[in-house]
Amino acid sequence: MRRRILILLNSIALFLALAVCANAALTRAEIKAQFERAAGLYDQKQFAKALEIYESLELAGVHDAVLLYNAGNACARLGDIGGAVLYYIRAKRLAPRDRDIKENLNRLQPAVNQTNAFFLFKPLGWIKNSLSLDEWSLCVSILLFLSCLALGVRFLGRSARVIGAARSIFVLFAILFILSGAFLSFKVYEEVIVKSAVAMKADTLARSGPGEQFEELYKLPAGTHVRVISAPQGGWVRIRLMDGRSAYLPLTEIRPVNIF
Amino acid sequence: MTVKEMMKSHLKIMALVAGLLLWTLGLWAQNVDIAASAEPSTVTPGEEFIYSVRVQGGISNLPKPQLPALDQFEILSGPNQSQSFQFINGRMSGEVQYSVGLRCMKPGDYKIAPAEIKVNGKTIKSNEVIVKVTQTSAANIPSPLKDEKIPAPSASNPDLRKQLDGKLFLRTEVSKANPFVGEPVTVSYTLYAQKGLPLVQWGLGEPQPQFREFMKEDIFQAERLSFREVAIGSETFQTALVKKIILTPTKTGKTIIDPMSVVIGLQTQTQQRRRSFFNDPFFDDPFGDPFGRRAEQVNVPSSFVELDVLPLPEPRPADFTGTVGDYTFSAKLDRASATMDDLLTLSLIISGKGSVESALQPKLPPMDGFEVYETKAKTDKKIIADAPSGSRSFDVVLRPQKSGELEIPSVSYSIFNPEKKQYVSLKSEPIKINIAEGTSKAPLVIAGHVSQQTTAGNGGAVVEINADINYIKQAKELRAGGGRPLILRGWFLLTQMLPLVFAASTFMFSRRRDALESDRGLARRLRARGAAAKRLKQAAAALNKGDSDAFYAELGFALRSFFGDMFNREPHGLTIDELVNILEERNSSQDECDAVRALLEQADSARYSPSNQSRDEMQRDYEKAFHVIQNFRKKT
Numbered sequence: 001m002r003r004r005i006l007i008l009l010n011s012i013a014l015f016l017a018l019a020v021c022a023n024a025a026l027t028r029a030e031i032k033a034q035f036e037r038a039a040g041l042y043d044q045k046q047f048a049k050a051l052e053i054y055e056s057l058e059l060a061g062v063h064d065a066v067l068l069y070n071a072g073n074a075c076a077r078l079g080d081i082g083g084a085v086l087y088y089i090r091a092k093r094l095a096p097r098d099r100d101i102k103e104n105l106n107r108l109q110p111a112v113n114q115t116n117a118f119f120l121f122k123p124l125g126w127i128k129n130s131l132s133l134d135e136w137s138l139c140v141s142i143l144l145f146l147s148c149l150a151l152g153v154r155f156l157g158r159s160a161r162v163i164g165a166a167r168s169i170f171v172l173f174a175i176l177f178i179l180s181g182a183f184l185s186f187k188v189y190e191e192v193i194v195k196s197a198v199a200m201k202a203d204t205l206a207r208s209g210p211g212e213q214f215e216e217l218y219k220l221p222a223g224t225h226v227r228v229i230s231a232p233q234g235g236w237v238r239i240r241l242m243d244g245r246s247a248y249l250p251l252t253e254i255r256p257v258n259i260f
Numbered sequence: 261m262t263v264k265e266m267m268k269s270h271l272k273i274m275a276l277v278a279g280l281l282l283w284t285l286g287l288w289a290q291n292v293d294i295a296a297s298a299e300p301s302t303v304t305p306g307e308e309f310i311y312s313v314r315v316q317g318g319i320s321n322l323p324k325p326q327l328p329a330l331d332q333f334e335i336l337s338g339p340n341q342s343q344s345f346q347f348i349n350g351r352m353s354g355e356v357q358y359s360v361g362l363r364c365m366k367p368g369d370y371k372i373a374p375a376e377i378k379v380n381g382k383t384i385k386s387n388e389v390i391v392k393v394t395q396t397s398a399a400n401i402p403s404p405l406k407d408e409k410i411p412a413p414s415a416s417n418p419d420l421r422k423q424l425d426g427k428l429f430l431r432t433e434v435s436k437a438n439p440f441v442g443e444p445v446t447v448s449y450t451l452y453a454q455k456g457l458p459l460v461q462w463g464l465g466e467p468q469p470q471f472r473e474f475m476k477e478d479i480f481q482a483e484r485l486s487f488r489e490v491a492i493g494s495e496t497f498q499t500a501l502v503k504k505i506i507l508t509p510t511k512t513g514k515t516i517i518d519p520m521s522v523v524i525g526l527q528t529q530t531q532q533r534r535r536s537f538f539n540d541p542f543f544d545d546p547f548g549d550p551f552g553r554r555a556e557q558v559n560v561p562s563s564f565v566e567l568d569v570l571p572l573p574e575p576r577p578a579d580f581t582g583t584v585g586d587y588t589f590s591a592k593l594d595r596a597s598a599t600m601d602d603l604l605t606l607s608l609i610i611s612g613k614g615s616v617e618s619a620l621q622p623k624l625p626p627m628d629g630f631e632v633y634e635t636k637a638k639t640d641k642k643i644i645a646d647a648p649s650g651s652r653s654f655d656v657v658l659r660p661q662k663s664g665e666l667e668i669p670s671v672s673y674s675i676f677n678p679e680k681k682q683y684v685s686l687k688s689e690p691i692k693i694n695i696a697e698g699t700s701k702a703p704l705v706i707a708g709h710v711s712q713q714t715t716a717g718n719g720g721a722v723v724e725i726n727a728d729i730n731y732i733k734q735a736k737e738l739r740a741g742g743g744r745p746l747i748l749r750g751w752f753l754l755t756q757m758l759p760l761v762f763a764a765s766t767f768m769f770s771r772r773r774d775a776l777e778s779d780r781g782l783a784r785r786l787r788a789r790g791a792a793a794k795r796l797k798q799a800a801a802a803l804n805k806g807d808s809d810a811f812y813a814e815l816g817f818a819l820r821s822f823f824g825d826m827f828n829r830e831p832h833g834l835t836i837d838e839l840v841n842i843l844e845e846r847n848s849s850q851d852e853c854d855a856v857r858a859l860l861e862q863a864d865s866a867r868y869s870p871s872n873q874s875r876d877e878m879q880r881d882y883e884k885a886f887h888v889i890q891n892f893r894k895k896t
Contacts, residue, residue: 031738042732057738066735073732094739100730107729137746141756148759152766188747 400426469518585614816863
């Protein structure tokens, strides 16, 4: 019986390893060649061609902060502020501590994207945004593992000293696990549950209802980051700006930030 | 009565009740009635009336009517729904009323098509409604203003209404009755009240006019009325300016200026009443005071004014973009010399009298030697002598494409001057500029973007980023994973179960360990089968060797130690009779007890009086012992 379980576990591990390696190994060389070609085109100021390659790589499943950052730069050079901001936001989600991404995004995004959070929430926001969604997921996973390990030692331990130490370590890791879990939940809400989009054109007209017949409320600059708060209806979607104002925008004027 | 008969009887009653219900519903459905009305049916332009559709019938869930098209009116409120139900003589009747607040600006007779409801597939229509919009003037308006269509004020007290006719009115005055389309008109609303009228309060009437056929700009809105005296004919009036706006017509033809209204509180004397604490007018009448005076509310609508908006004459100049006004036109560059790296701002400025914010961008001639970017417009509006004026600047960002002396050609801009009633062609002077060779890398130019980090010198239409964006990156390894975050991947979520499974396993293990350590009997019971299996294995080895003494010694010990472990007794002191007694107490069958007794007796006799048992007999005893242990373990 024990032998059967071991064989089964080994088979699962082998299958997972093969599945992960197959995806990366098949295309790695090709991806690198394409990426370098795009960088060469960018150097020669052929930004449109470079952008085309970056976008094709992204479509092929290469989801990398560097790729998205370079695509954002190509958009910026072409005068497409909406596209640049969109790519920088996507890149920042993957690499939140990258200085280049932050600086370029701050240069290009309109002031309306800035949020004025309550001062007590700012440190929490800073902690939340220090790690990417995947980093928070790994952090929570590791803390869960360590908590369970400490719990296991506490259960298996014979001496009072070992049990006491294991209990203290468990409490520490459990608290860290709960805190990280809270940050992960916020991150999941922000990046997975809430759908957001970027206005692609300059002076995108925001209206009070889903149609041309509704009142014009205000114009949004290209690169305005909005939250989508309703399902599309007749080619229009209800959005909320970072400052809390809501309006309707045509679907053709925005592109989604979330890609999953 | 059998159960079957009872069921049949119940089914019959239920069918009868259902039939009655359907029949009754059918009867009620036939009684549904629909009627439409307008209240009041005769109104002045801009006055609100309520169009109501009443559905009556004997059913609680009355169908919703399909209201007719009301495109000819402006909807001010609704549709609102109210309903009431009555139960008289065992019969239910209901009424649902749908009402819409409407108004119309143009005089005439308006027909409202019937509303419809559908009942049982049949369409029932209401009556048609006719609304008359008439322009009625107050009867006692002073003679110099007789030609103006000034309505009388409306009040709930008919006597007061009669008394105020010609003594209290709101006059609409326009600066021009027949403007050209795009030509601004100043509209003033002035309140006239005969001297001595005790006005105590005022406010703007609801709803406020929308001026949908004009571009509107407010230039004055009174916060408090400041009166001055004027003589009209033989009478003296107090007048106060209530509101002043500038309207720019956007379409040609007869266009009515939406009327507005003010609500005036007039102080009147009432008879003294006997007062108690509960009918104290201070509590029940916000306009009253303790001396028997109270304020009556009066609605004063403005006079009716129709503009005849003239179209612009044909033919129009080729470079005419629709700008109407009395303007001048000029062009200027933001610098006298530049390099090829610089961005220049060419300002095309239109200034003068008119709705300057509606001035459109001049058409640029071919700009040889320059690359043209997006244009940003700035407006500086002023109101001078109740008329709009100001300037509008179109800032065009240019980038020189070659060095040397370049010329920005003359830009022509045609406007329509309503005072002169003709088109005027304006031209800017050509501008010459020396362009030097560029020395540094060309700046990043991004159209239509404004940010805090950018230079705002060109008005933000096109910006040059002072600090260029950071350069692209080289990647060592690119992450190819489809972009799905870990938290959404099945394998990642599954692996999160492993630590939990580990923790649960250690918990169960520790519980079991503690239990075994605290209960020796349990520990022996749990290991009884394993220990017996080991001994049987040794017995089997002796069997294979043909050593009957050793075989029976192991077999006997296996059985005794198994039952000793199961009953927490020492195997060496356990006699056959004691063991069989215990088995009988534990409800073992007689066959099992006999088998155990026989096996142990055989083992003992083989030990104490050695005899050569055949291999087959030993094999049989081995199997018997094996089954005894297995069956007993299964049972427990």
